[in-house]
Amino acid sequence: MSMRKIVIEPITRIEGHLGAVVDVDEATRTPKDAHVFATMFRGxxxxxxxxxxxxxxxxxxRICGVCGASHSNASMHAVDMAYGAVPQPLGVLLRNMGFLMTDHLYDHSIILNILGGPDYSSLYVKKLTPMVYQEAQETLSPRRDIHGFTRISDIMDGFVPVAGKIWNLTVRYQRFAKEAGIMIYGKHPHPSTxxxxxxxxxxTNPDSLIVGYTFRxxxxxxxxxxVYAIWEDLVWFYEEVVGYRDQGKTYDKPNYVSGGLFDDPEAYSSLSxxxxxxxKGMDEVALKRGIxxxxxxxxxxxxxxxKEINVSISEDVKTSFYEEWSTLFTDKxxxxxxxxxxxxxxxxxxWNKTTIPSPQPRDFSKKYSWVADxxxxxxxxxxxxxxxGPLARLTVTAYQPSDLGPGNGILRVDLPKSGGATDLPESVSYPMTLAWRAPxxxxxxxxxxxxAxxxxxxxxxxxxxxxKAAELIRSGKVATSRPWKAPSRRTFGVGFxxxxxxxxxxxxxxxxxxxxxxxxHAPTTGNASPKNEYGRAPFEMSLLNSKVTEEVGPSEWQGLDYVRAIRSFDPCIACAVHVRLGSREIYRPLF
Known part of the structure; x- marks a missing residue:
């Protein structure tokens, strides 16, 4: 059996510094081993x-400029709890409204179409998998009446960086999302409010906020x-026509965690x-979240x-570049x-973790990453x-009763009429009901x-x-915040x-x-965790379940399928690695 070692370091079009090594059987094009490692740490x-x-x-x-309010929001929830600081209903709504714009509609647009999309552009598909591109040229797009791309190859042309139509429209529309969020946050990244x-x-002028936000x-x-119509067609093509369905699979029977998103204004504002x-009240409140x-x-x-999510999270460092610790602030x-x-x-x-770095050479049989276990x-x-990730949280939501569905694994959303987008097909101005089924x-x-x-x-x-915000403002309920005071005793907070x-x-x-x-813990902290005695984390599993599909010989393999798998998670390494130096000083030559 002849093996080919594919080394991808750094993986580009992600945030931070990440590498991967995949050992592939040249005859079967199947991975036999894979390791993912973060090559940076912070403090x-x-x-x-x-x-x-x-x-x-x-x-x-300041941990991350890409999802520039995500850590602020998690920290906000943790400090709300530790202080017993409870916002007014309008404050909860404004928090939701800012976050869904700056860190979701803005960021998802970029992640899909500018960071991940080029992997499916004609620039790469034509070069590395020409038979796939030929098939794309011959395949009509099922939803061409919505997005306007006649063939799948036209969608691939749209993802070409700088030149492609989808790429350029993304640059335009991500701006609208950021502008709407900044009306609430003051600025982004790193909101000031x-x-x-x-x-x-x-x-001072709430009507201006309502009008400006609604316009965008x-x-x-x-x-x-x-965007959803485009990705529905591209995913359909790769799964049903190309046979790419199981590429990048993580687990046959998945393990998912979702913290939930978008608090109910009345429920959250009623906390103690x-x-x-x-x-103690967070279970009831969190169950009323939109996601x-x-x-x-x-x-x-x-x-x-x-609360059970909180109790269940563990962090170890057996295969990471850190030392053990012994601090114990609470056992309950x-x-x-x-x-x-x-x-x-x-x-x-x-709550008890202290992170102490232990820099050393990478050894895949021992310690090999700055991301903890x-x-x-x-x-x-x-x-x-x-x-x-998005798939995890949507699946968790899909199997619970919610405004999005009865809990049968299907989510359904009604979107209203949306005129004024003159650079998009007229078809997307009409009301639509869109659905998603948990795989x-x-x-x-x-x-x-x-x-998507x-x-x-x-x-x-x-x-x-x-x-809801307009109703509160028009009824004169414009207060957003309540006074808070730091407890003199020791208290604990957790924000998801x-x-x-x-x-x-x-x-x-x-x-x-x-x-x-x-x-x-950022999303990538767990997804990119190194292997330990309890198994492999999602990044490494996705590599092990990705066969090489490049239509060239082993000596020319570039790892297209592996960067596709990793980028589908959208790693953020700056978010994932944090350290405590203690009394240690680490010197590195600058020149």
Whole structure:
């Protein structure tokens, strides 16, 4: 058996520094081994110590300029809880409205069409898989009456960087999303208005905000209809015509986590101002989120509890460039539930985690990444890696009753009329009902399709929110925030939200208005985790389940299928790696 080692370092068109090594059997074109590794680390968690918790909202937003409000929102939820800071209903709505624009409609557009889309452009398909391109030239697009691309090859031409129509329209429409979000956030990335217990949006002229936001939402509603039709056709072509269906599969029976997204304004604003009671009330409140929280293990929805997600998250460093730690701030959550269900040492729960770097040469048999080993510990003692992202959160939502469906695995969204987008086909100006069915498992193509449908959901939620916000403003209920005060005692906070890439989780321990400990899990932290005794994380699994389809000999393989698999998750490495240096100083020559 002749093996070919494909080394892709760095992987481009992602955020941060990531590499992959895949060992492929040349005869079968099938991977026999794969490793993914992060090659950078940072220090946010250390310099948050001793800071006021409210400062963490602004500081953590600087983790990433791509999803520039995702960490702010997760931190906001964690600090809300640790302080017992509860916003007014309009404050909750404005939080939702800003976030769905800047970090979802804006970011998904770029992720799909500018970062991932070129992998399916004629520029690469024609060169590396010419038979696929020929097939695309001969295949009519099923939804050509919606998006206007007659053949699949026309869609591929549209993804060509700089020159392609889809690429150029994305540059235009992502701007509308960012503008709408900035009306609430003040700026993006790194919003200036997010605070504990509310939001500091200027409502001197609220009618101007409503009109400006609605104008842009109208254009973006046409845009998401257009984008979803394009990706429906491209995914259909690759799965049904090309035979690409199972490429990039993670698990036969998936393990998913969703933290939920878009709080109900009445429910969240009714939480207790006592931190411990705030925590106890989060299950009921989180279940009213527009996108639902939950845990799936081996393809079964085992929990919809925000608190159970918190209790179940573990972090280890056996195969990462860090040292063990021994700090223990608590072994139970505020309800008295043992952290990690008493199945694993509670020092491995993020409330107790301290990150201490241990730089060393990469060794795939020992330690090989700056991303830590994040795993889920369940009540029965199961310890497993898990996947987060658009596909995970939509699947978790699809199997619960919600405004999007009865819980039968299908989500359905009604989008209104959306005129004014003169550079898009007239067909997308009409009302549409769009649907998405949860697949049996996660694959490269299905991750892309789920991201496209996420945009549909976000546009719909934008309309729901703007109507409710207008009603509150017209009835004179323009207060957004409530006063807050740091408890003198030690309190704990945990904030879950959904970034474009998946669940963002922040944990804070505070005492007297000072941070005692702070931990951050970005979506990529778990997805890119290195292999350990409990299995492989989603990135590596997706590589192991991707055969080489390039129509050239092994000596010319470039790894197209592997970068497609990784980019379908949209990695963010700057978000995924955080360290505490302690008393150690690390020197590196500059020249």
């Amino acid at each position: 946010f968690e250390v310099f948050l110590r001793t800071k006021p918790p409210e400062d963490a909202i602004a500081i953590t937003s 997010i605070i504990p217990g509310g939001i500091a949006t200027d409502l 939402l109208n254009l973006l509603t046409a845009w998401v209809k257009y 101002s006592e931190p411990e009671e705030f925590y 639902k929280p939950g845990i799936m293990i081996n393809g079964e929805l085992v929990s919809t509890s925000y 959550d505020p309800e008295g539930t043992p952290l990690l269900w008493g199945k694993v040492n509670p020092v491995h729960h993020p 994040v795993r889920l510990v369940w009540k029965d003692g199961t310890i497993t890696p898990f996947e987060v 049996a498992y996660s694959t490269t193509m299905q991750r892309l399709l789920a991201r 449908f996420s945009m549909v959901i976000h546009a719909s939620h934008g309309w729901q929110s703007i109507v 939200t959904e970034a474009p890439r998946g669940t963002v989780r922040h944990w804070v321990v505070q005492e007297g208005g000072k941070i005692v400990n702070y931990q951050i």
